[in-house]
Amino acid sequence: MAPSVFQQVLDYANRADPYPLYAELRRTPVIREDDGRYVVSTYREIVALLHDPRVSSVRKESEEPPSFIRLDPPEHDRIRRVLNRHFGPPETPGRIDGMRPELLEIVTELIDRFAGKDQVDMVDEFAYPFPVTVICRLLGVPREDEPRFRVWADAVVEAIGPVGAEQERLYAKRDAAIVELRAYLSGLIEFHRRHPRDDLLSALATDDAVLGRMSRAELASNAALLLIAGHETTVNLITNGMLTLLRHPHVLERIRQRPELVIRTVEELLRYEPPVQILPDRVALDDIEIAGTVIPAGAPITLVLAAGSRDPDHVWDPDRFNPERIDPERFVLRRGGNQHLGFGGGVHYCFGAPLARVETQVALSELVSRLDNPRLLADPPPYRPNAVLRGPRHLMVGFDQVRPARVGRVPRAREEAAARAAAEAAAAKERS
Amino acid sequence: MRLAVDLTRCQGYAQCAFLAPDVFTMSGDEALLYDANPDDIQRERILRAAAACPVQAIILDHRDEREARPAAAEANRSGTAAAVERIVIVGASLAGLRAAHALRTGGFTGSLTLIGDEPHRPYDRPPLSKQVLTGQVPAQRTVLPRSTGLDVDWRLGQPAIGLDRARRRVHVAGGGEVDFDRVLIATGVRARPWPNVAEAALDGVFVVRGRDDAAELRERLAAGPQRVLVIGGGFLGSEVASDCCDLGIPVTVVERGPQPLVGAFGGVLGAVAAELQRANGVDLRCGVAVEALEGDADARLVRARLSDGSTLDVDLAVAALGAVRNVEWLRDSGLAAGPWGVACDAGCRAFDVNGVVTDDIFVAGDVARFPHPLYEYQLLALEHWSNALNQAEIAAHNMISDESDRWPHLALPVFWSTQFGVEIKSVGVPTFSDEVLVTQGSTAERRFVAVYGKDGRVTAAVTFNQSKWLEFYAGLIERSAPFPPEFRGVDHPAKAKPPVAAGPVPAAIPIQAVPYHATVMVTGHHPSERRARLVHPSG
Ligand SMILES: Cc1cc2nc3c(=O)[nH]c(=O)nc-3n(C[C@H](O)[C@H](O)[C@H](O)COP(=O)(O)OP(=O)(O)OC[C@H]3O[C@@H](n4cnc5c(N)ncnc54)[C@H](O)[C@@H]3O)c2cc1C
Numbered sequence: 021m022a023p024s025v026f027q028q029v030l031d032y033a034n035r036a037d038p039y040p041l042y043a044e045l046r047r048t049p050v051i052r053e054d055d056g057r058y059v060v061s062t063y064r065e066i067v068a069l070l071h072d073p074r075v076s077s078v079r080k081e082s083e084e085p086p087s088f089i090r091l092d093p094p095e096h097d098r099i100r101r102v103l104n105r106h107f108g109p110p111e112t113p114g115r116i117d118g119m120r121p122e123l124l125e126i127v128t129e130l131i132d133r134f135a136g137k138d139q140v141d142m143v144d145e146f147a148y149p150f151p152v153t154v155i156c157r158l159l160g161v162p163r164e165d166e167p168r169f170r171v172w173a174d175a176v177v178e179a180i181g182p183v184g185a186e187q188e189r190l191y192a193k194r195d196a197a198i199v200e201l202r203a204y205l206s207g208l209i210e211f212h213r214r215h216p217r218d219d220l221l222s223a224l225a226t227d228d229a230v231l232g233r234m235s236r237a238e239l240a241s242n243a244a245l246l247l248i249a250g251h252e253t254t255v256n257l258i259t260n261g262m263l264t265l266l267r268h269p270h271v272l273e274r275i276r277q278r279p280e281l282v283i284r285t286v287e288e289l290l291r292y293e294p295p296v297q298i299l300p301d302r303v304a305l306d307d308i309e310i311a312g313t314v315i316p317a318g319a320p321i322t323l324v325l326a327a328g329s330r331d332p333d334h335v336w337d338p339d340r341f342n343p344e345r346i347d348p349e350r351f352v353l354r355r356g357g358n359q360h361l362g363f364g365g366g367v368h369y370c371f372g373a374p375l376a377r378v379e380t381q382v383a384l385s386e387l388v389s390r391l392d393n394p395r396l397l398a399d400p401p402p403y404r405p406n407a408v409l410r411g412p413r414h415l416m417v418g419f420d421q422v423r424p425a426r427v428g429r430v431p432r433a434r435e436e437a438a439a440r441a442a443a444e445a446a447a448a449k450e451r452s
Numbered sequence: 453m454r455l456a457v458d459l460t461r462c463q464g465y466a467q468c469a470f471l472a473p474d475v476f477t478m479s480g481d482e483a484l485l486y487d488a489n490p491d492d493i494q495r496e497r498i499l500r501a502a503a504a505c506p507v508q509a510i511i512l513d514h515r516d517e518r519e520a521r522p523a524a525a526e527a528n529r530s531g532t533a534a535a536v537e538r539i540v541i542v543g544a545s546l547a548g549l550r551a552a553h554a555l556r557t558g559g560f561t562g563s564l565t566l567i568g569d570e571p572h573r574p575y576d577r578p579p580l581s582k583q584v585l586t587g588q589v590p591a592q593r594t595v596l597p598r599s600t601g602l603d604v605d606w607r608l609g610q611p612a613i614g615l616d617r618a619r620r621r622v623h624v625a626g627g628g629e630v631d632f633d634r635v636l637i638a639t640g641v642r643a644r645p646w647p648n649v650a651e652a653a654l655d656g657v658f659v660v661r662g663r664d665d666a667a668e669l670r671e672r673l674a675a676g677p678q679r680v681l682v683i684g685g686g687f688l689g690s691e692v693a694s695d696c697c698d699l700g701i702p703v704t705v706v707e708r709g710p711q712p713l714v715g716a717f718g719g720v721l722g723a724v725a726a727e728l729q730r731a732n733g734v735d736l737r738c739g740v741a742v743e744a745l746e747g748d749a750d751a752r753l754v755r756a757r758l759s760d761g762s763t764l765d766v767d768l769a770v771a772a773l774g775a776v777r778n779v780e781w782l783r784d785s786g787l788a789a790g791p792w793g794v795a796c797d798a799g800c801r802a803f804d805v806n807g808v809v810t811d812d813i814f815v816a817g818d819v820a821r822f823p824h825p826l827y828e829y830q831l832l833a834l835e836h837w838s839n840a841l842n843q844a845e846i847a848a849h850n851m852i853s854d855e856s857d858r859w860p861h862l863a864l865p866v867f868w869s870t871q872f873g874v875e876i877k878s879v880g881v882p883t884f885s886d887e888v889l890v891t892q893g894s895t896a897e898r899r900f901v902a903v904y905g906k907d908g909r910v911t912a913a914v915t916f917n918q919s920k921w922l923e924f925y926a927g928l929i930e931r932s933a934p935f936p937p938e939f940r941g942v943d944h945p946a947k948a949k950p951p952v953a954a955g956p957v958p959a960a961i962p963i964q965a966v967p968y969h970a971t972v973m974v975t976g977h978h979p980s981e982r983r984a985r986l987v988h989p990s991g
């Protein structure tokens with residue numbers, strides 16, 4: 021029997037350009053696969069299901085307790101709420117914005133190391149080490165341990181989504197990796213509890229309000245999620261970003277002229293080349309009638325985010341990469357903004373989205389401004405195997421030379437951040 | 453910079469508060485407060501925030517709307533619509549400004565006059581009873597964002613005093629007149645004052661509708677009053693009470709009904725709101741009325757006398773007694789304008805006194821009263837931000853379109869309120885209901901979804917800090933889905949309970965014997981494709 025369109029999407033042969041297949045998928049917004057899975061590919065239907073209380077994220081995974089990405093409300097909300105205490109508003113509003121100087125510093129150092137070369141592997145020399153360094157510093161995970169947790173993270177990522185014939189082997193490998201990763205993080209959390217520093221794990225491990233609402237095992241499980249989600253996705257957004265900009269040199273030129281355009285470029289990338297292409301494993305808790313189909317209770321649901329973000333019924337001219345897009349149809353009455361599914365939607369909307377955005381904005385604007393005459397040395401690049409977390413394994417980029425970092429930027433950003441932190445501390449003092 | 457957040461779209465994702473923390477702040481899990489006119493130094497952060505908003509709810513000053521205008525809009529303008537050269541909008545606030553924008557993006561190039569009795573450029577009111585009273589944002593920093601190319605003849609500080617239908621002319625105070633081919637009535641409402649004129653004039657007695665009211669009240673709150681009395685436990689009163697709690701000012705809410713918010717949500721959720729207030733330290737007194745306000749020798753408020761015989765020492769009182777429609781200027785216009793507002797059809801065209809529809813006079817916003825198919829074609833008057841916005845857009849489109857290309861105003865009513873760190877949202881019309889059921893979450897934790905029904909159909913839903921689910925329930929309302937909704941879903945309340953009477957909600961309409969049942973459904977997303985459909989059980 022001929023493979024279904026969705027099976028072709030999963031086929032590694034189509035990894036470099038799945039978008040024509042997505043267009044084919046969208047012709048039937050909700051398709052039942054032979055294995056009983058319902059594949060949803062149109063924008064409105066995906067948005068509806070992301071906000072539908074009859075759709076669950078709970079899946080059986082051998083390792084308990086599950087991290088909150090695999091929980092439903094109210095447990096999901098409880099854990100997300102608690103983890104957020106030291107990550108974002110309302111309790112810690114300035115943390116991510118305050119990281120900008122540090123991010124710029126890391127990026128500056130990585131690009132400085134390009135000096136003297138005329139080509140680099142954008143993945144190994146930039147897009148991977150950058151977010152890893154960031155998430156390690158944020159969480160308080162020693163950067164030197166990267167070779168250890170990289171193995172575990174890879175095992176987890178490889179097993180995401182429908183992985184075909186190798187499923188058994190990959191799942192076993194993943195389960196073993198999760199056990200080790202959690203044990204590693206448990207040890208680390210215990211260490212931070214006794215020797216707290218200025219990082220997220222220390223803050224969580226020493227906050228009674230956190231510990232009262234979350235067990236140690238839950239903390240380790242969710243720390244593992246943050247560690248993996250914190251770098252396995254951003255690497256692809258940065259890499260896809262460089263790849264796409266080099267395929268669209270006029271946009272790259274526009275960013276050079278108007279640096280703030282990088283903000284909308286990142287949004288357009290999340291729409292056009294999203295790192296998370298598919299949410300593979302939702303489950304219907306009840307019969308759900310949608311787009312003329314009934315998804316029966318108990319059926320697995322697969323949301324093809326990347327297809328939805330290019331749905332012509334949602335965006336105008338969807339296959340064009342255009343950070344300055346204003347949708348004229350919709351602009352008549354509404355804001356012409358870019359609404360995409362790059363970070364999902366509903367209660368599971370990406371927890372790390374603000375960090376990923378700021379990281380990618382800093383990364384791309386520095387690459388664009390510091391590389392002279394950058395160009396792709398191989399197009400398409402080789403891809404990593406996974407269809408769900410899709411991105412190049414390598415991206416060879418050539419350039420004439422590396423310009424020095426703009427002087428004064430790092431110190432200025434630092435000053436601003438310090439002023440903010442002082443103001444926040446004063447406000448906190450006033451409150452208490 | 454100027455910005456506004458469409459909080460009916462906002463689902464509390466907090467992306468803006470992460471990326472521009474000095475401009476956007478979260479109060480509790482989902483409620484967003486923001487500075488509408490932040491310093492330019494924040495510009496880049498605001499661009500990051502606006503781009504990141506997953507539902508694109510942040511509206512900024514924008515460049516010329518006409519640059520972005522599709523050529524199609526121009527081409528559409530032919531026939532009678534092309535004969536529209538002069539448009540006058542009376543009421544320079546949310547609905548008026550939105551209509552002006554929509555007219556320009558819709559291709560209207562003729563003369564556009566905006567008449568407003570307030571001296572200020574259009575500003576946003578919801579922040580007034582929230583971040584303005586708490587002092588987070590000064591009252592004057594609430595100016596609404598605008599397009600650079602609006603090209604409007606502003607007549608600010610000039611009340612309209614009459615509408616001459618025959619001559620198609622608006623009379624302005626001081627003797628001016630402005631001719632029109634089409635006019636939009638968007639004069640909104642004003643606060644219902646404390647009924648006793650002498651008592652209302654006491655120093656320390658306030659209402660909150662405009663920016664100047666809020667500025668003055670803010671000053672008094674900052675001075676640290678002994679106790680604030682809030683008269684009326686509706687949304688406005690509850691928000692003011694919440695502000696007082698934030699500021700650590702003792703506050704008493706006196707509500708004539710059995711619970712706060714009872715007029716909007718009925719008794720079941722009213723009880724939840726009452727709990728919320730008490731837990732936050734509000735001295736809440738229900739089933740009691742304020743009978744008199746008393747002043748000292750210098751006519752300064754010192755005391756309130758309540759209907760239960762008690763007295764309260766207070767130095768500040770806020771009358772939150774609802775609204776009066778600004779229709780006096782239309783007295784001799786021959787339109788169906790009265791205390792109920794200005795009646796119009798679903799295409800926003802005003803009715804004359806006979807109930808016959810006009811074709812050059814349009815209505816939008818708080819002053820309008822319009823039929824909604826989902827609610828048995830009853831005339832609704834909604835004092836909701838998003839209704840003003842949506843209705844203004846429909847009115848603008850219809851003002852410059854041919855008969856065959858008119859759009860109906862079929863948006864579902866949506867509303868939000870921010871109080872005590874809770875984002876309260878509603879969709880549909882809870883008062884057009886007699887039963888209610890909690891389908892998700894927990895009222896005790898004040899994070900839940902409640903669904904309303906009437907005659908076996910879903911009519912409304914209300915969320916407390918659960919706004920990400922609201923769209924799902926909007927869909928049930930649009931499809932006139934059966935009530936009680938029966939589905940298995942996440943976060944079902946511990947024990948499935950049968951729906952209970954919604955509590956005393958003001959009667960919607962007298963129940964009549966109808967010869968047959970018909971159900972209305974509304975479909976379509978973009979206003980150009982949104983339509984109502986009657987479904988008869990017989991086929
Ligand atoms: C304090 C406060 C808080 C609110 N909070 C919320 C909220 O949380 N959620 C929500 O959904 N809604 C809220 N609202 C309601 C929302 O602000 C209104 O629905 C919205 O302002 C309606 O806009 P409008 O343009 O129709 O009317 P208005 O804003 O009332 O504007 C009408 C304008 O016309 C002017 N005018 C009147 N008569 C004349 C005349 N004869 N000539 C010229 N001009 C005239 C008025 O002075 C006014 O400027 C709130 C309102 C207030 C006052």
Ligand code: HEM
Pocket residue numbers: 077088089090100245246249250251253254257294295296299361362363364365367368369370371372373375376
């Ligand atoms: C470009 C980079 C990123 C992309 C494209 C991305 C995408 C997504 C998507 C689509 C989801 C939804 C999953 C679902 O609904 O099941 C998600 C969830 C999540 N992401 Fe990200 N992510 C990125 C970066 C990050 C970072 C940097 C972190 C951590 C700091 C992070 C942490 C999480 C977590 C914890 C969840 C689960 C949220 C929940 O279930 O409530 N992500 N992400």
Ligand code: SF4
Pocket residue numbers: 457461462463464465466467468469476484504505506507508509510
């Ligand atoms: S939905 Fe948009 S406006 Fe609302 S809190 Fe989130 S980012 Fe801010």
